[in-house]
Amino acid sequence: xxxxxxxxxxxxxxxxxxxxxxxxxxxxxxxxxxxxxxxxxxxxxxxxxxxxxxxxxxxxxxxxxxxxxxxxxxxxxxxxxxxxxxxxxxxxxxxxxxxxxxxxxxxxxxxxxxxxxxxxxx
Amino acid sequence: xxxxxxxxxxxxxxxxxxxxxxxxxxxxxxxxxxxxxxxxxxxxxxxxxxxxxxxxxxxxxxxxxxxxxxxxxxxxxxxxxxxxxxxxxxxxxxxxxxxxxxxxxxxxxxxxxxxxxxxxxxxxxxxxxxxxxxxxxxxxxxxxxxxxxxxxxxxxxxxxxxxxxxxxxxxxxxxxxxxxxxxxxxxxxxxxxxxxxxxxxxxxxxxxxxxxxxxxxxxxxxxxxxxxxxxxxxxxxxxxxxxxxxxxxxxxxxxxxxxxxxxxxxxxxxxxxxxxxxxxxxxxxxxxxxxxxxxxxxxxxxxxxxxxxxxxxxxxxxxxxxxxxxxxxxxxxxxxxxxxxxxxxxxxxxxxxxxxxxxxxxxxx
Amino acid sequence: xxxxxxxxxxxxxxxxxxxxxxxxxxxxxxxxxxxxxxxxxxxxxxxxxxxxxxxxxxxxxxxxxxxxxxxxxxxxxxxxxxxxxxxxxxxxxxxxxxxxxxxxxxxxxxxxxxxxxxxxxxxxxxxxxxxxxxxxxxxxxxxxxxxxxxxxxxxxxxxxxxxx
Numbered sequence: 001x002x003x004x005x006x007x008x009x010x011x012x013x014x015x016x017x018x019x020x021x022x023x024x025x026x027x028x029x030x031x032x033x034x035x036x037x038x039x040x041x042x043x044x045x046x047x048x049x050x051x052x053x054x055x056x057x058x059x060x061x062x063x064x065x066x067x068x069x070x071x072x073x074x075x076x077x078x079x080x081x082x083x084x085x086x087x088x089x090x091x092x093x094x095x096x097x098x099x100x101x102x103x104x105x106x107x108x109x110x111x112x113x114x115x116x117x118x119x120x121x122x
Numbered sequence: 123x124x125x126x127x128x129x130x131x132x133x134x135x136x137x138x139x140x141x142x143x144x145x146x147x148x149x150x151x152x153x154x155x156x157x158x159x160x161x162x163x164x165x166x167x168x169x170x171x172x173x174x175x176x177x178x179x180x181x182x183x184x185x186x187x188x189x190x191x192x193x194x195x196x197x198x199x200x201x202x203x204x205x206x207x208x209x210x211x212x213x214x215x216x217x218x219x220x221x222x223x224x225x226x227x228x229x230x231x232x233x234x235x236x237x238x239x240x241x242x243x244x245x246x247x248x249x250x251x252x253x254x255x256x257x258x259x260x261x262x263x264x265x266x267x268x269x270x271x272x273x274x275x276x277x278x279x280x281x282x283x284x285x286x287x288x289x290x291x292x293x294x295x296x297x298x299x300x301x302x303x304x305x306x307x308x309x310x311x312x313x314x315x316x317x318x319x320x321x322x323x324x325x326x327x328x329x330x331x332x333x334x335x336x337x338x339x340x341x342x343x344x345x346x347x348x349x350x351x352x353x354x355x356x357x358x359x360x361x362x363x364x365x366x367x368x369x370x371x372x373x374x375x376x377x378x379x380x381x382x383x384x385x386x387x388x389x390x391x392x393x394x395x396x397x398x399x400x401x402x403x404x405x406x407x408x409x410x411x412x413x414x415x416x417x418x419x420x421x422x423x424x425x426x427x428x429x430x431x432x433x434x435x436x437x438x439x440x441x442x443x444x445x446x447x448x449x450x451x452x453x454x455x456x457x458x459x460x461x462x463x464x465x466x467x468x469x470x471x472x473x474x475x476x477x478x479x480x481x482x483x484x485x486x487x
Numbered sequence: 488x489x490x491x492x493x494x495x496x497x498x499x500x501x502x503x504x505x506x507x508x509x510x511x512x513x514x515x516x517x518x519x520x521x522x523x524x525x526x527x528x529x530x531x532x533x534x535x536x537x538x539x540x541x542x543x544x545x546x547x548x549x550x551x552x553x554x555x556x557x558x559x560x561x562x563x564x565x566x567x568x569x570x571x572x573x574x575x576x577x578x579x580x581x582x583x584x585x586x587x588x589x590x591x592x593x594x595x596x597x598x599x600x601x602x603x604x605x606x607x608x609x610x611x612x613x614x615x616x617x618x619x620x621x622x623x624x625x626x627x628x629x630x631x632x633x634x635x636x637x638x639x640x641x642x643x644x645x646x647x648x649x650x651x
Binding site: 037040080081086087088092103105119 | 157160162166274276343346348
Binding site for chain 3: 013023
């Protein structure tokens, strides 16, 4: 009986090894829509699968958000340094573009949570 | 004999039911985003006092901003400003590296008493400056302004301008007594800009408040500076992605951490381009120009967020070789992930099991 | 009959305690709700000492009660999948007489976690879960092995007490 146990253990360990080799690459969840907030208040949401242009005009200033090819970016802004226009387009859930002077936040969201990512260090 | 079994059984069932309340409790939480002056802050807090703690953290950010934008003795400030020729006043916020920096203006003859927070920041800055052989420097705001940071208009100054402005920098002339909190400098033109560690410092202050409110699971993100407290409520690790410098690529990878700070300095956050050359905001104190060390991003992982903040800037300036040598002398204090212009990803040994990436890594031991 | 109920009750209660203790262990595998399966120890013991019907009753009771106490629907799903699969597998191994209690427990532990994993895959629908499979398997093997050793010891002692 003991010998069979040993074989079983061996089999299970081999299985674990196989499981190790089958590990997938870490994936990210593509964002399905963007959520735009101004000073913490919801401004609106837009789907990323439809190319469109959104003008956000607030007392703080104006930003134009362009959605194209499943990504959202700021195409025009009248803030002093236009940093928001240089930031990486929002493609995944959790990606954020912030325009500080205008207190504008564009965040990628998806139904499937955030691809297992809690936050992004940048 | 059966009676005994019955009682035993009853006892066990009562135990199980009393454990019931503990088990059916769902952890209350607070998820809040806000702008505290010039930083976008995201917080995720878990615990019975989550809402109260969130309020306290917001208040602390406001307090720190006021504290670091003024001298503790306002009377000294007004006296000082009357005597100085330099017109700029302490700005509104110090959380952005070079955004209306917190300039504390000094004269040679007057020793100034600094507030507790400013004192702490100065002490840490001086230590970092010494440890990194000058790569970390808080006196560079005149040079930043010369380039147009933070808000522009941006320009590329010529060498003579830079040299002249560099004369107004230098931490070596600082005279600082930690115990009396008396400050003065031999070079009257220098200014102090804590933008390089202010966010990390704020995160640590916030962590202390969370501890007081018994919040054991939390995630803070102050403009990209991440502080993870404990694990997630289900005891899994917090997953922190590190941004890739290229706009077209998702992340450098994902770290799984608990009780750690993750801070990245990169050439992609604040920059301008001229003639296809990118000029970013992390200046090399020796040249007065954007650091060209071969690095595109430097990420520090350690418990203390102030240290992580300072070191990320310093290591970015140092470049891969010097950064690795530096680390080897301080192995137990922090871990790092460096991404070079040649797309090499350096990572310290201890981070290997908790970092998932699609890129090839070069392990540093 | 009363004796059967009592015995079953004791087994179930002990299984629940083990379940509770299990939650106190810092076990994080990334998927919330999945557990190493220490309570299998009790079920295994039941398989060896009691008729299969009673052992099954114990297994079912502890799964349902533990699920109730946890207040966590997903954990119940995992527990059902893991607990039931490992029960039948262990019963089969026991009947086949091919393995010692250690081996049976090993099999039970592994099957327990594999079943939980498959349930997680079905519920959460992300391929990313495959990242955790090797660790889950190892945990199951380890738990199964420990349980097995314990059971061997327990069997030699309990055989001398005439409760059953």
